[in-house]
Amino acid sequence: MVKLKGMKSTLLCLIAVTGLFSLLIHFQIQWQSKLTLVNFLVYPLLIVTAIFATQFNRSRIAILCGFWLLFLVATNSPSINTKSLMLNKQWLFLYGASLLMLLALIKDRALLSVHLVSRLIFIALFGVLTFFWLQLNQNLNSLVPQTPLWKSVSPYIPITIPLGLIGILLMWRSIKNHDLTLTALLITFIVWYLNQLSIITLPWSLIALVMSALYLLAVSTDSYYLAYRDDLTGLPTRRALNQLALSLGRKYTVAMLDIDHFKKFNDTYGHDIGDEVLKLVAARMTEVRGGGKIYRYGGEEFTIVFPRKTAEQAIPVLDKLRQSIANYDMVIRSAQRTGKTSRNVKKNNNKKVNVAVSIGVAQRAPKQSFEQALKNADLALYRAKKKGRNNVSQ
Numbered sequence: 173m174v175k176l177k178g179m180k181s182t183l184l185c186l187i188a189v190t191g192l193f194s195l196l197i198h199f200q201i202q203w204q205s206k207l208t209l210v211n212f213l214v215y216p217l218l219i220v221t222a223i224f225a226t227q228f229n230r231s232r233i234a235i236l237c238g239f240w241l242l243f244l245v246a247t248n249s250p251s252i253n254t255k256s257l258m259l260n261k262q263w264l265f266l267y268g269a270s271l272l273m274l275l276a277l278i279k280d281r282a283l284l285s286v287h288l289v290s291r292l293i294f295i296a297l298f299g300v301l302t303f304f305w306l307q308l309n310q311n312l313n314s315l316v317p318q319t320p321l322w323k324s325v326s327p328y329i330p331i332t333i334p335l336g337l338i339g340i341l342l343m344w345r346s347i348k349n350h351d352l353t354l355t356a357l358l359i360t361f362i363v364w365y366l367n368q369l370s371i372i373t374l375p376w377s378l379i380a381l382v383m384s385a386l387y388l389l390a391v392s393t394d395s396y397y398l399a400y401r402d403d404l405t406g407l408p409t410r411r412a413l414n415q416l417a418l419s420l421g422r423k424y425t426v427a428m429l430d431i432d433h434f435k436k437f438n439d440t441y442g443h444d445i446g447d448e449v450l451k452l453v454a455a456r457m458t459e460v461r462g463g464g465k466i467y468r469y470g471g472e473e474f475t476i477v478f479p480r481k482t483a484e485q486a487i488p489v490l491d492k493l494r495q496s497i498a499n500y501d502m503v504i505r506s507a508q509r510t511g512k513t514s515r516n517v518k519k520n521n522n523k524k525v526n527v528a529v530s531i532g533v534a535q536r537a538p539k540q541s542f543e544q545a546l547k548n549a550d551l552a553l554y555r556a557k558k559k560g561r562n563n564v565s566q
């Protein structure tokens with residue numbers, strides 16, 4: 173079954189932006205007097221956002237800022253024929269939406285690289301294609317017999333149907349991929365759609381300003397996750413654990429969890445499947461956590477911190493977790509590989525495996541530092557291994 177990982181974040185972002193725009197509409201009088209300031213601020217903010225996004229290799233956001241800049245310059249500049257721009261409103265509407273679709277389909281690459289050329293070619297191509305699409309639809313009307321069915325469908329073919337399809341695609345990609353850039357693209361599409369159809373009538377400069385702030389938020393949240401989340405398991409990293417240590421009170425319990433004989437496992441099934449096991453153990457841990465905060469300490473070691481809990485309170489939770497991992501039939505889905513990267517891998521498609529874990533627990537003693545408590549948990553883990561593994565030791 174397809175897991176829709178980004179459902180929650182997409183919905184939250186949509187609710188937040190809907191709320192924000194409702195507020196903007198409600199408080200029109202307040203910001204209208206400051207519109208000159210908005211018109212002035214939007215350009216530097218878009219440029220700063222584009223630079224920031226480029227720094228963090230979020231080239232799609234940088235390109236998006238570029239579009240907004242060009243669009244604002246074109247609509248506000250007296251030297252550019254705004255009339256013809258407005259005459260081509262349908263084209264602009266469709267072109268903008270199709271560019272958002274293009275950005276949703278490509279990957280983030282370093283902006284100033286060879287990829288930029290191919291991207292610019294695609295961007296120009298989309299402009300030409302949307303222009304010809306609208307021309308074709310005009311001519312089609314004179315060529316196709318005017319049946320009642322054609323008459324009822326034809327008004328929707330040039331704009332409404334393509335936009336509907338683009339909207340569905342953006343929504344799907346945002347929900348499925350759990351990617352803030354895709355959510356930002358979806359929100360941009362919705363705002364673009366609503367303002368082009370005059371369903372909301374806010375100045376473009378104000379919309380671009382809000383969108384720019386949203387992009388900044390998306391890039392900085394992404395960068396935060398990059399720094400504090402482990403790529404493989406999605407769990408917070410040791411760096412995040414060190415941050416937590418600063419906020420802990422006097423009473424807490426620390427547990428170190430280590431997968432038993434993981435090296436043997438890696439050697440038998442290959443490193444790729446070892447990675448899959450790490451992911452599955454992490455997923456199991458997030459399900460049985462009992463108030464504990466989970467971190468990937470490094471390699472096949474994980475740390476669980478129970479703020480405000482004694483070891484006696486934490487041990488039953490940890491033992492339940494240990495049992496749940498030991499009794500869990502992990503189904504490893506992996507393509508057959510024979511390359512150098514996967515050592516000793518035979519056919520492992522949909523293979524069921526079982527792993528066990530050893531856990532060491534230590535409650536923080538008075539005047540003890542977090543590092544000392546962690547060290548004690550590590551010593552307890554060593555005892556758990558000595559005892560024969562697959563157990564919880566204090």
Ligand SMILES: Nc1nc2c(ncn2[C@@H]2O[C@H](COP(=O)(O)OP(=O)(O)OP(=O)(O)O)[C@@H](O)[C@H]2O)c(=O)[nH]1
Nearest residue numbers: 430431432433434435436438443444446447471472
């Ligand atoms: N697949 C994979 N393996 C890793 C990763 N990080 C560390 N390892 C492997 O984890 C193994 C750890 O092995 P050891 O520390 O010897 O311990 P063990 O085999 O788990 O044995 P015990 O802890 O004594 O039960 C090594 O083979 C590492 O290469 C990773 O991210 N992915």
